[in-house]
Amino acid sequence: MQSSIGLEGVAAASVLSLGLYTIALGVTWYRDPDHRGRVMGIIDGVGRALPLAVAGGSAAWGATRIVEGILGGSFAASVVTLLTGYVVFAGVALGLAVVLYELSTRSAGHPSGLDELTDE
16 A cells, blocks of 8 residues: 555555544444533534644644754654644643633632642
8 A cells, every 4th residue: 555655645545544434433423412522522522623733733743854964864763853842732732721721710810820839
């Protein structure tokens, strides 16, 4: 398969097949009318997670491109690049999650979670 459609094609086919499988499983699982509340819960969860994943993934992609350009393509450089991607993704996604949480609690009139930590 790799020789006919290339490595990128194998990756795209893999992601596409997993996505189609997930959709088919979801349709089958939530076809029952009793599960309509679950569907809205999943849509809500995806809506909350998607901005974090996109922001973290974009930042990690950019950081790994920079590190890869500086260090080259050796095995050690690849490990450093991979670890850089993990750290940048986690930092951006978790940092954005904290900011969004703070904004949502303040707009709802609740005290900030960070304010409680600093009052001690």
